[in-house]
Amino acid sequence: MKKKLLEVFRRTFDPEIVNEETSRINCENWDSLNHLRLSVLIEKEFEIYLEPEEINSIKDFSDAEQIVAKKLLDAAIQ
Amino acid sequence: MKYYIFRNSTIEILFENLNVSFSEYGNILSIDLNADIFVWFYTVPLNMERKFLILAIESYFNSIQLVQKLIPDTKTFLIFTLQDPFRAKPYIADFSVDRAMNYFNFQIIDFASKYNNIKIIDFTDFTKDYSQEHLIDWKYYFLSRMPFNPRLSNPFQEWFSRQIEAINMKRKKCLILDLDNTLWGGVLGEDGIENVKISGDYPGNAFTLFQQKLLDLSRTGVILAICSKNNEDDVLELWEKNPFMILKKDNFSSYRINWSNKADNICEISKELNIGLDSIVFIDDSPTERELVKQLLPMIEVPCFPAHPYLLPVFAEKLQREYFYVYKVTEEDKTKTDQYQNNSLRTSFQKSFANFTDFLRSLEISLTIQKGNYLNIPRIAQMTQKTNQFNLTTKRYLDVDIQKFISRNDYVFCMSVKDKFGDDGITGAIILTMGKGNSVTIDSLLLSCRILGKGVERAFVVKVLSLIRKDGINIVYAHYIPTKKNEQVKYFYEKIGFHLINEIDGIKTYQFEFKDEDLTIEQFYNIQII
Numbered sequence: 001m002k003k004k005l006l007e008v009f010r011r012t013f014d015p016e017i018v019n020e021e022t023s024r025i026n027c028e029n030w031d032s033l034n035h036l037r038l039s040v041l042i043e044k045e046f047e048i049y050l051e052p053e054e055i056n057s058i059k060d061f062s063d064a065e066q067i068v069a070k071k072l073l074d075a076a077i078q
Numbered sequence: 079m080k081y082y083i084f085r086n087s088t089i090e091i092l093f094e095n096l097n098v099s100f101s102e103y104g105n106i107l108s109i110d111l112n113a114d115i116f117v118w119f120y121t122v123p124l125n126m127e128r129k130f131l132i133l134a135i136e137s138y139f140n141s142i143q144l145v146q147k148l149i150p151d152t153k154t155f156l157i158f159t160l161q162d163p164f165r166a167k168p169y170i171a172d173f174s175v176d177r178a179m180n181y182f183n184f185q186i187i188d189f190a191s192k193y194n195n196i197k198i199i200d201f202t203d204f205t206k207d208y209s210q211e212h213l214i215d216w217k218y219y220f221l222s223r224m225p226f227n228p229r230l231s232n233p234f235q236e237w238f239s240r241q242i243e244a245i246n247m248k249r250k251k252c253l254i255l256d257l258d259n260t261l262w263g264g265v266l267g268e269d270g271i272e273n274v275k276i277s278g279d280y281p282g283n284a285f286t287l288f289q290q291k292l293l294d295l296s297r298t299g300v301i302l303a304i305c306s307k308n309n310e311d312d313v314l315e316l317w318e319k320n321p322f323m324i325l326k327k328d329n330f331s332s333y334r335i336n337w338s339n340k341a342d343n344i345c346e347i348s349k350e351l352n353i354g355l356d357s358i359v360f361i362d363d364s365p366t367e368r369e370l371v372k373q374l375l376p377m378i379e380v381p382c383f384p385a386h387p388y389l390l391p392v393f394a395e396k397l398q399r400e401y402f403y404v405y406k407v408t409e410e411d412k413t414k415t416d417q418y419q420n421n422s423l424r425t426s427f428q429k430s431f432a433n434f435t436d437f438l439r440s441l442e443i444s445l446t447i448q449k450g451n452y453l454n455i456p457r458i459a460q461m462t463q464k465t466n467q468f469n470l471t472t473k474r475y476l477d478v479d480i481q482k483f484i485s486r487n488d489y490v491f492c493m494s495v496k497d498k499f500g501d502d503g504i505t506g507a508i509i510l511t512m513g514k515g516n517s518v519t520i521d522s523l524l525l526s527c528r529i530l531g532k533g534v535e536r537a538f539v540v541k542v543l544s545l546i547r548k549d550g551i552n553i554v555y556a557h558y559i560p561t562k563k564n565e566q567v568k569y570f571y572e573k574i575g576f577h578l579i580n581e582i583d584g585i586k587t588y589q590f591e592f593k594d595e596d597l598t599i600e601q602f603y604n605i606q607i608i
Contacts, residue, residue, distance in 0.1 A: 032222060033088075036088075036218065036222045044229070052220065052221055055217075056221070
């Protein structure tokens with residue numbers, strides 16, 4: 001899952017600098033439009049639906065990782 | 079290609095694959111004049127009270143008129159029709175927003191008809207395939223002011239690039255069709271001319287509609303031809319006697335109805351019509367025949383044929399979209415079938431003359447040479463896109479490029495040709511750019527293949543040379559740039575009296591100095607200059 005998410009981050013931002021530490025603060029091209037692209041791509045790749053609050057709460061790679069993990073778990077239980 | 083898009087909402091995601099910059103929301107005052115293509119893409123705002131909404135919509139056309147003045151007429155300006163993705167109405171009979179929107183769309187269509195560089199993009203053509211819940215994702219609307227679902231990005235990009243291709247006139251020229259179970263149901267040889275399934279009940283009515291669609295397609299300039307394994311006499315009799323056939327003999331510019339292999343037949347049709355194999359689409363219900371053609375002639379497009387006749391309308395639409403999409407139909411397109419048929423008449427007429435000059439004289443050929451102008455620019459641009467064989471430099475241009483030559487005072491001429499068998503319309507063009515001193519260079523010279531064989535190519539060039547000589551031009555340079563398809567004009571300039579200066583990597587450069595004997599034209603060409 002982590003590997004796939006990293007790939008999603010690479011496709012959205014500058015692939016050279018993306019790693020598990022990437023955040024809104026240290027990633028220059030993490031602007032509002034790329035934030036939108038990131039959410040759309042996460043939804044598509046993991047086949048999940050993110051609530052607006054969740055989308056807004058993603059500030060760095062580990063936020064995204066936690067949200068995706070939780071969503072996948074919820075889906076598995078159902 | 080660099081795009082500049084005037085917009086009033088977040089639409090970046092729809093244009094991700096392009097080199098594009100955007101105006102601020104609703105701002106028409108900033109513009110990037112380095113862009114090659116300008117786009118107006120506004121949608122009805124989703125967040126306004128209706129009376130303000132109407133005022134907003136009413137202001138758009140004024141804005142477009144202002145923007146148009148900023149955009150050079152040598153650059154394309156695409157205007158999207160206005161759409162209301164949500165279309166919420168307080169009560170059924172409230173058409174106020176629809177009326178404002180429809181009026182805007184009417185205004186831009188009218189506006190575009192006055193300027194060659196303005197093209198309308200019919201946005202309903204994209205949205206019609208989606209229900210409202212697919213079109214809008216309210217979550218993303220509130221998060222980032224996107225009126226359209228970001229998941230539509232890929233289909234939108236595909237659709238938009240097809241629109242651009244249509245505007246740039248990349249289309250196939252000829253559709254070759256099988257007969258049995260393709261144009262009608264059943265097998266002519268077994269069922270007989272009265273009993274093939276056409277018209278009446280299903281499946282006959284589905285084939286009728288398919289033929290109607292193909293007829294519409296031919297009226298946009300697509301050439302139809304037949305390649306079928308049948309007895310030619312049976313088919314001729316069917317065309318004559320079965321009243322339900324919509325497509326008859328006259329709708330086809332060529333046919334090969336025999337028992338030889340279809341790949342050979344297609345090659346013959348391509349030679350007869352002077353159309354390259356890569357401009358042909360082949361339709362056949364038999365997978366075996368399709369496979370054979372695909373294997374032997376890989377440059378031909380061979381789409382799958384639908385398994386059921388009731389799928390034919392969708393198939394016809396797909397054919398039009400994928401291979402024959404076009405922005406606008408010119409006068410020449412509308413009568414193309416006739417022109418190609420007239421050619422076969424001329425060929426048989428030629429056989430009765432022993433002397434070629436007598437034959438030419440008897441044709442009563444008239445040429446009309448016109449300067450490039452508002453009316454003929456679209457046709458000249460179209461010819462530069464489509465002409466491959468009689469084309470000395472094969473440079474491809476759009477309307478706006480031709481306009482650019484004219485604005486710079488370069489010479490742009492086109493020629494229409496007619497004879498006793500028919501009018502071929504505008505079928506030749508030449509562009510000469512001004513050089514140092516009193517010299518010009520022939521940037522482009524091209525003629526449609528269907529008018530060749532009558533000596534008009536020389537008459538055209540010589541007449542144009544004598545016209546520009548009156549302006550004091552005394553040296554003309556010209557080039558031949560070889561391509562895979564223009565071998566036949568390799569020695570054209572030599573033949574009409576140009577002198578070869580050099581030849582580098584196959585590119586030949588010529589010079590022409592005016593001498594009276596080189597400018598005589600046979601008397602039997604009736605030439606008019608407008």
